[in-house]
Amino acid sequence: MPDQTFASSAFTRTILSHARQLGLCEQALLQRAGISLSWLDDQHRHIPAHLVEQLWRECENAGVGRHFGCDLVNGMATSCLQGMNILLDSAATLRASLRCFTDYLPRVTNYVVAALEESADEARLHLRPARQLPHFFGLDAATLSLVRNISRRVGQAPAQLFSRVHLAPGQAAGEWLDGQGVSTEVAEHPCLILPRLSLALPVLSAHAFLHQSMLRHWQAAAPNETRTDSLELARHWLTAGDQPIERIAERLGYRQPSNFIRAFRKQFGITPKQFRLGHFQGCAESA
Known part of the structure; x- marks a missing residue:
C-alpha cells in the first residue's frame, strides 16, 4: 500500500528557507530528497511525507546542528500553517483554539495526528505519528511552536501553563523547555500536558467575527485548496x-x-x- 501521508509545500519551503540561512544549497537538497522545485510554487501542493523525511535527513547529512528543528519555530508559526494561526488566535478560549487545531491540522499535514484528551485534572495535546515517527527535527519544530504559541495566546509563560511535556526519543527540544522551567519526560510521541482548567482561559486576541469568518473558510475549503x-x-x-x-x-x-x-x-x-x-x-x- 503506497504511503499517502503528506506535508504542505509551505512546510517544505520553511525547511529550505532555514537551510539557506545556514549556507546550504537549496537545489542540491531538493535534488537529493527527490522533490521538484516546481512543486514549491503551489502553496497548497501536498509533498509526500517520505520525501519531506528525506529532506530532513539531507539537511542533517549536510552538517546542520542538532537544534536545526528547534530554530524553525518562527516559520512554523506563520507560513507552515497556511493562515490557521489567525483561526487559532481569534478563538474565544484555549479549548476552542486547540479544537480548531486538531480539526484542521489534517489540511496541512496528515503524517502527525493531533488529539486533545481531557481527564478530571489534566488536558493532553498528543502529537502521534500516522505511521513511523517523524524525524526529530520536525518533532522539535512542532513541539516548540505549539508550546510558545499556546502560551502566547493566553498571556502566560510556558512554565505557568504547562505541567510537563513529553518528548520522543532523540528530540533536542528538551534543552529549550528546561530553560523555560518546563519539565520534560521521554515518551513514545510528543505530548503537551496542562491543567484541564486552563482550557477555559480566554484567548487574548479573541475576535468573534474574525473567528467565525475564518472558521467558515476552513470548513468550506477542500483538502486540496x-x-x-x-x-x-x-x-x-x-x-x-x-x-x-x-x-x-x-x-x-x-x-x-x-x-x-x-x-x-x-x-x-x-x-x-x-x-x-x-x-x-x-x-x-x-x-
Whole structure:
C-alpha cells in the first residue's frame, strides 16, 4: 500500500528557507530528497511525507546542528500553517483554539495526528505519528511552536501553563523547555500536558467575527485548496491587521509580491492596497 501521508509545500519551503540561512544549497537538497522545485510554487501542493523525511535527513547529512528543528519555530508559526494561526488566535478560549487545531491540522499535514484528551485534572495535546515517527527535527519544530504559541495566546509563560511535556526519543527540544522551567519526560510521541482548567482561559486576541469568518473558510475549503482559496484568505489578512502586503504575499507562497498583486487584481478587480483602503474607509464611514 503506497504511503499517502503528506506535508504542505509551505512546510517544505520553511525547511529550505532555514537551510539557506545556514549556507546550504537549496537545489542540491531538493535534488537529493527527490522533490521538484516546481512543486514549491503551489502553496497548497501536498509533498509526500517520505520525501519531506528525506529532506530532513539531507539537511542533517549536510552538517546542520542538532537544534536545526528547534530554530524553525518562527516559520512554523506563520507560513507552515497556511493562515490557521489567525483561526487559532481569534478563538474565544484555549479549548476552542486547540479544537480548531486538531480539526484542521489534517489540511496541512496528515503524517502527525493531533488529539486533545481531557481527564478530571489534566488536558493532553498528543502529537502521534500516522505511521513511523517523524524525524526529530520536525518533532522539535512542532513541539516548540505549539508550546510558545499556546502560551502566547493566553498571556502566560510556558512554565505557568504547562505541567510537563513529553518528548520522543532523540528530540533536542528538551534543552529549550528546561530553560523555560518546563519539565520534560521521554515518551513514545510528543505530548503537551496542562491543567484541564486552563482550557477555559480566554484567548487574548479573541475576535468573534474574525473567528467565525475564518472558521467558515476552513470548513468550506477542500483538502486540496486552489489558488483562489488562498486569495480569499488574503482578504481576511488584509482586513485583520496591518501586516505589509509583501508579507501577505510571502505567507501565501508568492515569490514575488507583484505576482500576488496581479493575481489578486485579476480575481477581485482591485489591488490589495485598494481593497485594504476601501475596507477601512468603509468602517470609518459606518462608525
